[in-house]
Amino acid sequence: xxxxxxxxxxxxxxxxxxxxxxxxxxxxxxxxxxxxxxxxxxxxxxxxxxxxxxxxxxxxxxxxxxxxxxxxxxxxxxxxxxxxxxxxxxxxxxxxxxxxxxxxxxxxxxxxxxxxxxxxxxxxxxxxxxxxxxxxxxxxxxxxxxxxxxxxxxxxxxxxxxxxxxxxxxxxxxxxxxxxxxxxxxxxxxxxxxxxxxxxxxxxxxxxxxxxxxxxxxxxxxxxxxxxxxxxxxxxxxxxxxxxxxxxxxxxxxxxxxxxxxxxxxxxxxxxxxxxxxxxxxxxxxxxxxxxxxxxxxxxxxxxxxxxxxxxxxxxxxxxxxxxxxxxxxxxxxxxxxxxxxxxxxxxxxxxxxxxxxxxxxxxxxxxxxxxxxxxxxxxxxxxxxxxxxxxxxxxxxxxxxxxxxxxxxxxxxxxxxxxxxxxxxxxxxxxxxxxxxxxxxxxxxxxxxxxxxxxxxxxxxxxxxxxxxxxxxxxxxxxxxxxxxxxxxxxxxxxxxxxxxxxxxxxxxxxxxxxxxxxxxxxxxxxxxxxxxxxxxxxxxxxxxxxxxxxxxxx
Amino acid sequence: xxxxxxxxxxxxxxxxxxxxxxxxxxxxxxxxxxxxxxxxxxxxxxxxxxxxxxxxxxxxxxxxxxxxxxxxxxxxxxxxxxxxxxxxxxxxxxxxxxxxxxxxxxxxxxxxxxxxxxxxxxxxxxxxxxxxxxxxxxxxxxxxxxxxxxxxxxxxxxxxx
Numbered sequence: 001x002x003x004x005x006x007x008x009x010x011x012x013x014x015x016x017x018x019x020x021x022x023x024x025x026x027x028x029x030x031x032x033x034x035x036x037x038x039x040x041x042x043x044x045x046x047x048x049x050x051x052x053x054x055x056x057x058x059x060x061x062x063x064x065x066x067x068x069x070x071x072x073x074x075x076x077x078x079x080x081x082x083x084x085x086x087x088x089x090x091x092x093x094x095x096x097x098x099x100x101x102x103x104x105x106x107x108x109x110x111x112x113x114x115x116x117x118x119x120x121x122x123x124x125x126x127x128x129x130x131x132x133x134x135x136x137x138x139x140x141x142x143x144x145x146x147x148x149x150x151x152x153x154x155x156x157x158x159x160x161x162x163x164x165x166x167x168x169x170x171x172x173x174x175x176x177x178x179x180x181x182x183x184x185x186x187x188x189x190x191x192x193x194x195x196x197x198x199x200x201x202x203x204x205x206x207x208x209x210x211x212x213x214x215x216x217x218x219x220x221x222x223x224x225x226x227x228x229x230x231x232x233x234x235x236x237x238x239x240x241x242x243x244x245x246x247x248x249x250x251x252x253x254x255x256x257x258x259x260x261x262x263x264x265x266x267x268x269x270x271x272x273x274x275x276x277x278x279x280x281x282x283x284x285x286x287x288x289x290x291x292x293x294x295x296x297x298x299x300x301x302x303x304x305x306x307x308x309x310x311x312x313x314x315x316x317x318x319x320x321x322x323x324x325x326x327x328x329x330x331x332x333x334x335x336x337x338x339x340x341x342x343x344x345x346x347x348x349x350x351x352x353x354x355x356x357x358x359x360x361x362x363x364x365x366x367x368x369x370x371x372x373x374x375x376x377x378x379x380x381x382x383x384x385x386x387x388x389x390x391x392x393x394x395x396x397x398x399x400x401x402x403x404x405x406x407x408x409x410x411x412x413x414x415x416x417x418x419x420x421x422x423x424x425x426x427x428x429x430x431x432x433x434x435x436x437x438x439x440x441x442x443x444x445x446x447x448x449x450x451x452x453x454x455x456x457x458x459x460x461x462x463x464x465x466x467x468x469x470x471x472x473x474x475x476x477x478x479x480x481x482x483x484x485x486x487x488x489x490x491x492x493x494x495x496x497x498x499x500x501x502x503x504x505x506x507x508x509x510x511x512x513x514x515x516x517x518x519x520x521x522x523x524x525x526x527x528x529x530x531x532x533x534x535x536x537x538x539x540x541x542x543x544x545x546x547x548x549x550x551x552x553x554x555x556x
Numbered sequence: 557x558x559x560x561x562x563x564x565x566x567x568x569x570x571x572x573x574x575x576x577x578x579x580x581x582x583x584x585x586x587x588x589x590x591x592x593x594x595x596x597x598x599x600x601x602x603x604x605x606x607x608x609x610x611x612x613x614x615x616x617x618x619x620x621x622x623x624x625x626x627x628x629x630x631x632x633x634x635x636x637x638x639x640x641x642x643x644x645x646x647x648x649x650x651x652x653x654x655x656x657x658x659x660x661x662x663x664x665x666x667x668x669x670x671x672x673x674x675x676x677x678x679x680x681x682x683x684x685x686x687x688x689x690x691x692x693x694x695x696x697x698x699x700x701x702x703x704x705x706x707x708x709x710x711x712x713x714x715x716x717x
Contacts, residue, residue: 148717171683171717351717374683374717476717478658478684482651484561489649494561499684501717506686518561525653529638532657533713 031189035197037124039131043181046119047112049158050180121179123194128168128177142177144198145538146170148375149330150191151343154184159340166190169375171501176375195329195346199541259391259398261322265366269393270315272360279308319392326405329540333390348537349373351476352498353390353406354505355399355423356468367399367423368392371406372503388504396423407471409455418452422461422469431461432520437491438511449511451520456531458498458524460509470507472498474528475535482521484514496520561649565641568632574673575693576628580621581669587617633691638713640680640706642689652689657713658682662703666696678702683717 034040043049088097111134119132131139151167158164163181170177182190270276282301289297320337327344334342352372361367369391391402403419404411410419421429427447438446445464452459460470481497488494494517495510512520590613598606626646634641639655663679670676670692676699677692694702 146717477655478682479652479654479687479689481653481686482561482563484649486647489560497686499682499686501683502685514561518563521563521651521653525639525655529655529657529713532655538717 031186031193034186034190035123035193037122039120039122041116041120042179043163043183044116045161045163046181047116049155049161049163123190123197125197128194130177130179140177142168142170142175144194145200147194147198147346148349148373149343149345150194151341152187152191153341154339156338159184159338164188168194171374173376191344192329195344196541198346198539199329200539259322259324259394259401261319261393261398263316263320265364265393266319266322267316268364269361269366270312272358272364274358275308275311277360279305322392324391324402324405331390331405345373346537347408347540348473348475348535349375350406350473351500352470352472352503352505352507353403354468354470354507355403355419356463356466357423359465361393362467365395366393367396369394369399369402369406370504372500372505374501396420399423403471407457407473409457409473410471415454418454418459419469422452422459423467425461431459432516434493434511435513438493440491441487441493442511446511449509451509451512453520453523453527456527456534458507460498460507462509470505472500472507473531474524475531475537476500477524477528477532480521480525480528482517488514494518498524561651563641563651565634565636568634568643570629571631571691571693572673572675572695573628575631575675576625577673578667578669578675578693579624579628583617583620583624587613587620591617628693631692635705640689642691652687654680654682654687654689655713656706656709659706659710662706662710664699664703676700680706 088094115132115134118134118137119130121128121130123129126145127141127143129139129141131137147168148171149169151165151169153165153167154163155165158181161181162184164184164187165178165180166182166187168177168179169175179187179190282305286297286301317337318339319335321335321340323332323334323342325332330344330346330349332342332344334340350371350373354370355367356370357367368389370388371390373388390406391398394402400416400419409415418430421431425431425448427433427450431450431452433448433450434442434446436446438449442449445462448464448467449462451461456474458472458474460472462468477498477500479499481499482494483497484494488511492514493511494514496508496512496517498507500507591610594606594609594613597603598610623646630646630649631644633643639653640659642652642654644650659680660683661681663677663681665677665679666675667677674696675693676696677690678694678699679690680687
């Protein structure tokens with residue numbers, strides 16, 4: 001094992017003093033240094049950010065609470081009120097006490113330093129590797145073409161220090177490579193670089209990057225003469241900017257594609273959730289209990305009710321400042337007011353998409369979009385929900401904008417009308433619907449139940465009360481199932497299930513006409529094989545990122 | 557007469573006729589264990605409805621034994637050009653198509669009764685947990701040969717996730 005080379009200047013405090021204009025390009029230049037295939041270390045404040053604060057807080061807590069006991073234990077109960085400093089002073093132990101404190105501090109610092117020194121990562125042409133641990137060494141390697149998503153998380157405390165976590169997820173349970181912590185700007189640059197490496201366009205762009213670096217090398221010399229105070233002022237200004245700036249870097253994402261959720265709508269969507277119904281039921285129960293004289297119920301349930309208020313507030317603040325945008329390397333979704341997270345999903349990593357509308361949202365025309373992905377970031381998404389909610393709440397226009405990002409092949413006119421029909425149509429249209437006899441098992445929704453196979457995706461529409469529209473890209477379909485129970489058989493119906501990686505979307509459709517279902521089964525299983533064979537999205541930049549959205553045409 | 561699904565793919569490859577014995581053995585064992593439990597509850601535990609439970613267990617076991625041969629015969633699979641087709645069930649029919657490129661790994665399992673009869677179960681795992689395709693009761697040599705063939709096919713049609 002080669003020793004990592006001595007830590008270079010910390011990227012967050014490099015004197016390169018990023019100017020407002022070329023901010024990201026300099027971040028990418030800083031990141032460039034990290035993708036050279038050598039071992040590098042993380043942000044020096046990492047141990048402090050990871051656990052140091054907790055440690056200090058616990059230490060302070062223990063000290064302030066157990067002061068008396070500690071003194072009693074070490075010194076024997078002093079006869080006067082217990083200030084430890086007094087006790088030490090009276091016994092003449094100042095020297096020993098100071099020495100003890102110094103030793104403890106040194107040991108902690110030493111352990112922190114060692115753990116930081118032993119924690120290193122490297123990014124090579126085909127993998128990201130992290131090795132860490134003082135006594136128990138672990139080494140983890142993620143292949144770049146298997147990356148399912150890269151999440152950048154900035155907890156509030158780390159944001160104050162200008163640090164961020166980079167969480168690279170590959171398919172599987174607990175299959176993440178986490179780089180915690182990195183400089184905030186460096187994390188952005190590094191994500192861009194890793195994604196570019198993964199996309200396979202690196203070779204083409206090396207020359208361009210070199211010429212860019214040549215011009216950019218003028219920048220530091222221009223800023224070198226900056227006085228120290230100006231540099232400090234700039235640092236503070238940058239921190240403030242980072243705290244206040246919207247999650248998405250306007251340089252990296254086209255701003256017009258960003259969906260905005262008005263806070264009022266977000267609040268309304270939270271208020272009109274199933275949880276509210278539950279709270280109302282509890283409150284009604286309480287009132288009933290109070291009126292019949294069993295007031296003790298109040299004491300039992302009240303803490304829970306107060307807790308539910310904090311649930312609303314937490315969800316609200318965490319879903320605030322939602323943003324979504326398309327980048328050349330995939331969809332980028334950002335969340336959060338204080339602790340922010342923003343994840344990039346490369347093309348072809350989305351296994352199923354569902355647009356759904358709970359009954360309570362219908363008067364307002366609100367929808368939610370959820371997806372299935374193979375990799376799951378260890379960090380929770382908006383409001384502690386899993387990162388599978390693409391759009392927490394939005395109107396029909398937002399839905400079509402998000403869908404055109406999530407499913408690039410669905411951006412055309414007729415696809416849009418197909419989606420619209422799938423969302424709000426009551427049936428009897430160009431979806432292949434269920435026969436009238438399905439009314440026996442789908443009394444309300446039989447008319448709406450239907451499917452369409454378009455290009456290399458299948459669209460499933462169902463639900464009368466809870467409307468849902470699922471889209472499964474066939475290139476991602478794992479297997480396909482056709483079922484028929486005794487009741488289905490009596491009515492000459494069948495149901496299908498589309499097996500995708502586990503997630504909140506479970507694409508399935510019941511009450512289809514049996515012969516139609518058989519044909520669907522045949523058609524889809526053939527198309528799925530063809531789509532998977534034609535799919536090149538694991539190296540989406542190879543041979544031009546442009547061919548990913550237009551895959552359908554090439555297949556013909 | 558209800559109309560059952562017919563995919564019109566021709567003849568299915570069936571599992572070994574000896575597999576019926578495995579089904580019968582497992583049904584009998586389950587029936588015995590459950591009968592013993594309900595007997596215990598009835599006679600020792602003093603549960604008044606113990607005899608009802610016992611009757612239900614016995615009746616269900618007998619029915620399961622009667623339809624065991626049909627259940628075993630209902631299992632079938634086909635190796636098509638690009639995917640594996642699997643079916644099972646009489647009352648609740650289930651057809652699954654797994655493209656070869658989607659197979660992540662293939663398990664061979666052998667229970668005690670299967671081992672006595674020289675049979676093995678082949679289980680296919682994809683990235684989707686719900687796929688759940690298991691072809692039981694294949695003669696051991698055939699199972700090994702099928703596995704090797706499928707691994708080759710999966711390798712030659714390897715697709716991403």
